[in-house]
Amino acid sequence: MAGAVAVLGSLVxxxxxxxxxxxxxxxxxxxxxxxxxxxxxxxxxxxxGRAAARAEIGAGVRLASVARQRVVxxxxxSAVGVVPGLRGQRAGLVRLIEDxxxxxxTGGNLLAKIDSMAERTQVRDGVVPVDGLRELDGEVRGAAxxxxxxxxxxxxxxxPLGEAxxxxxxxxRSTSSRLLQASDALAAAGTFMGADGDRRYLVALQNNAEMxxxxxxxxxxxxxxxxxxxxxxxxxxxxxxxxxxxxxSPTPIPAGTQEVFGFxxxxxxxxxxxxxxxxxxxGQAMVDMYRQSTGQSxxxxxxxxxxxxxxxxxxxxxxxxDGLAEPLTDTNVARILLHDFYQGLGxxxxxxxxxxxxxxxxxxxxxxxxxGAREAVALGRELGNAAQGGHVRLFSASDEEEQVFERTGxxxxxxxxxxxxxFHLAVENRTATKLDYFVKPSxxxxxxxxxxxxxxxxTTVTVDNHAPKDGKPSYQLxxxxxxxxxxxxxxxxxxxxxxxxxxxxxxxxxxxxxxxxQYVVAVPAGERREVTFQTVVPDAVRxxxxxxxxxxxxxxxxxxLEVRFRAxxxxxxxxxxxxGPWDRSLTLSWRVRR
Numbered sequence: 167m168a169g170a171v172a173v174l175g176s177l178v179x180x181x182x183x184x185x186x187x188x189x190x191x192x193x194x195x196x197x198x199x200x201x202x203x204x205x206x207x208x209x210x211x212x213x214x215g216r217a218a219a220r221a222e223i224g225a226g227v228r229l230a231s232v233a234r235q236r237v238v239x240x241x242x243x244s245a246v247g248v249v250p251g252l253r254g255q256r257a258g259l260v261r262l263i264e265d266x267x268x269x270x271x272t273g274g275n276l277l278a279k280i281d282s283m284a285e286r287t288q289v290r291d292g293v294v295p296v297d298g299l300r301e302l303d304g305e306v307r308g309a310a311x312x313x314x315x316x317x318x319x320x321x322x323x324x325x326p327l328g329e330a331x332x333x334x335x336x337x338x339r340s341t342s343s344r345l346l347q348a349s350d351a352l353a354a355a356g357t358f359m360g361a362d363g364d365r366r367y368l369v370a371l372q373n374n375a376e377m378x379x380x381x382x383x384x385x386x387x388x389x390x391x392x393x394x395x396x397x398x399x400x401x402x403x404x405x406x407x408x409x410x411x412x413x414x415s416p417t418p419i420p421a422g423t424q425e426v427f428g429f430x431x432x433x434x435x436x437x438x439x440x441x442x443x444x445x446x447x448x449g450q451a452m453v454d455m456y457r458q459s460t461g462q463s464x465x466x467x468x469x470x471x472x473x474x475x476x477x478x479x480x481x482x483x484x485x486x487x488d489g490l491a492e493p494l495t496d497t498n499v500a501r502i503l504l505h506d507f508y509q510g511l512g513x514x515x516x517x518x519x520x521x522x523x524x525x526x527x528x529x530x531x532x533x534x535x536x537x538g539a540r541e542a543v544a545l546g547r548e549l550g551n552a553a554q555g556g557h558v559r560l561f562s563a564s565d566e567e568e569q570v571f572e573r574t575g576x577x578x579x580x581x582x583x584x585x586x587x588x589f590h591l592a593v594e595n596r597t598a599t600k601l602d603y604f605v606k607p608s609x610x611x612x613x614x615x616x617x618x619x620x621x622x623x624x625t626t627v628t629v630d631n632h633a634p635k636d637g638k639p640s641y642q643l644x645x646x647x648x649x650x651x652x653x654x655x656x657x658x659x660x661x662x663x664x665x666x667x668x669x670x671x672x673x674x675x676x677x678x679x680x681x682x683x684q685y686v687v688a689v690p691a692g693e694r695r696e697v698t699f700q701t702v703v704p705d706a707v708r709x710x711x712x713x714x715x716x717x718x719x720x721x722x723x724x725x726x727l728e729v730r731f732r733a734x735x736x737x738x739x740x741x742x743x744x745x746g747p748w749d750r751s752l753t754l755s756w757r758v759r760r
Contacts, residue, residue: 213281220277224270258323262331265316269338276309280543287543292398292536294391296361299542303352310345313338347574354570355546358466358562360396368456368464370440371524372471374722375504375600375642378441379592379661380556381471381720383452385525388464389532400532403525406436415454422677423447426661426684443590443663443678444579445469446572449561466562471720472500474557475524477548478531482540485530494527500722503527504603508642554750556720575751580717581679584753585666588680589701590717591725593629596657596686598646604633605656605689608726609748613714615733615758621706623664623714625699631656635692643691654691660684664701665714671700707736713755716748724749733758 280287283305286298317335358365367389372381386409388401414433423432423442430438433451440448449467457463470478476496479485484493494502503524552558553576560577562568572578580590593607610626633654637643643653650657663680664670674681681701689695706712712733718725724747731742731754739757 213284220274224274255324258331261318262334265318265338266334269313269316269334269341272309272312273341276305279305284541284543287541288539289398289535289542289545290539294356294359294361294396294398295542296356296359296395299352299356300361302543303349303356306345306352307349310342310349313345314342317342350570351550351574351576354562354567357564358560358567359398360391360393364390364392364396365465366390366401366463368452368467369528370452370467370469371528372440372469372474372720373504373524373600374472374500374720375508375603376437377593377595377602377605377719377721378438379443379594379719380440380445380469380559382437382595383439383469384437387525387528387532389468398532398536400529400536403529405525409436409456409459411435411455411459413458415451415458417447417451417454420447420677422675422682425675426677426682440469441594442579443592443661443680444581445559445561446568446578447678449559449577453561453563465564466560466567469559469561470528470552471557472503472524472722473555473720474549474552475499475503475527475531477552477557478528478545481545481548482531482534485527485534487526487530494530499527504600504722505642508600508640555718555724579678580663581666584713584715585679586668587665587703587713588663588715588717589623589625589665590663590678590680590719591625591627592659592661592663592719593627593721594659594661596659597644597649597655599644599650599656600642601631601633601644601654601656603642603722604631604654605658606630606632606723607721609728611716611727611729613712613729613731615706615712615731615736617735619705619707621703621712623701623703625662625701626696627660627662627699628694628696629656629658629660629687629689630694631689631691633691635690637691652691656689656691658687658689658695660687660697660699662699662701664699665703667704669702707758710759711755711757713753716752716754718748718750727752729754731756736760 280302283298283302287295287302288298289295316338319331319335323331369387369389370383371385371387373384374381376382376384383406385403385405387403390399390401391397392399411434414431417433419428419433423444427438427441430441432438432441432448433455436452436455439451439455442448449469452467453464476499479494479499480496484495486493490502492498492502549558558576560571562571562577568577570576572582575582580588589611591609593605595602595605606629608628608630610628612624612626614622616622631654633643633656635654637653639645639653645651645653645655661682661684662670663678663682664674666676666680668674668681670681670683672683674683676682683699685697687695687697712731716727716729726745727748728745729743731738733756736758737760739759742756744754
């Protein structure tokens with residue numbers, strides 16, 4: 167009899183295990199559907215994108231429902247559920263399924279609300295829908311709070327069930343955080359765009375064919391948000407040579423910034439103001455420089471480069487610009503502005519300043535925005551995606567708004583988050599040419615963690631110069647007569663910001679909240695050069711994991727990045743390598759154990 171009971175118990179246990187595996191498979195599929203909806207870049211950009219995301223979420227809800235029915239209706243799992251120690255596992259599984267369904271429902275409801283508010287959140291003839299944006303802010307913040315309460319932890323749950331709980335919590339935590347950041351950004355955007363009174367901004371156009379930390383600032387536009395409700399209007403545009411300074415602005419320069427960048431006069435020369443990685447400094451300097459040059463004040467700075475302009479063009483459609491034979495689109499704007507305009511211009515052409523056409527293009531885009539109707543959510547989504555790669559940066563003279571911009575990654579520098587785990591690399595042009603259109607950097611990072619938990623990080627930067635070897639002297643190719651003597655030759659200024667508190671081989675300077683090392687390397691036309699930085703990060707292992715945050719330089723084309731991880735005397739869980747385009751800030755983590 168006892169043998170029969172044992173056999174029956176084994177069969178019940180096997181049936182319960184099978185049901186658990188099937189339920190977990192349903193739950194994994196549900197979470198994957200939810201993750202696809204969260205990660206879909208078009209999910210908020212259009213009615214079709216929102217419909218597709220809602221379909222994904224609906225599939226997730228249905229799969230979660232199937233998983234719940236499988237668990238609740240399973241005789242085997244019900245039998246196992248009365249066994250002490252297993253009762254909590256069954257209850258934890260049911261709770262996980264219910265939480266997955268609740269998260270999906272909240273997400274679906276938010277998308278439905280955004281759809282229903284589409285009319286009230288449209289930019290019409292340049293008028294900002296501040297009331298609609300306030301309402302949307304409330305909906306987004308409420309959804310963030312609801313999803314955030316579903317993060318419960320997997321304490322006491324075993325094996326695959328505990329892993330599934332942790333995976334769901336990670337998705338819920340990151341989704342709630344992203345929604346809270348979006349809510350903060352919506353609130354700050356409202357006041358930034360004149361909800362509480364008129365605002366006036368300097369729009370700095372950054373040219374990716376001549377790189378500083380971002381593109382060099384060679385032209386500008388001034389815009390205003392005025393009236394109630396506020397309306398976007400165009401004031402003026404021109405070359406930065408129209409804004410001369412006979413002395414530096416009164417902007418305080420941090421000691422490290424002065425040591426590394428002081429010789430290029432970052433508070434007097436517009437072309438040098440954004441060589442540092444800290445846009446909070448650059449933004450304040452530009453506000454001060456504009457006031458000193460013109461006697462007029464601005465309330466902040468909007469910096470946008472050519473990929474940022476492409477994002478705007480993607481949202482508003484093609485625009486016509488005087489003197490261009492074809493309409494500018496998101497797909498041809500880089501080629502036309504950064505290459506075609508320079509063709510036929512000699513090294514000292516009198517037309518070079520006139521040919522800096524970024525201001526003309528932005529003026530055409532602004533004029534497009536001030537006619538017709540467009541969804542503010544779609545505009546914000548495109549600009550938000552560009553901002554993740556650093557192609558749009560904001561600075562506000564309002565401390566409260568500036569704090570939000572820095573916290574959400576819309577402004578500030580790379581050290582605004584996890585400074586003791588952050589790397590940032592910039593390849594800057596040390597010549598007076600437009601050669602960065604041809605320059606393609608790539609990065610390989612090798613991380614070795616020693617027995618004591620110290621990480622040694624070797625960052626190898628390869629600079630490929632695709633400029634033609636037989637090019638003729640020109641405004642684009644040079645030579646500039648100072649740094650280079652042959653057309654197409656490039657002088658690369660390689661700057662690596664390592665984590666705060668790290669030590670870098672050859673010495674470093676505290677700059678932009680991180681540890682900065684630098685090399686200057688000549689890269690002849692048609693050739694490549696390679697430089698390796700070595701960084702020692704103490705106490706890299708924390709709570710059983712190693713985590714690094716990598717902040718990209720906003721180049722015309724994303725830098726190709728490869729990361730390899732090794733840990734001596736440690737066991738590493740999961741993948742030990744990553745590669746792909748470095749087109750936004752990345753946080754890479756590795757679980758390690760003895």
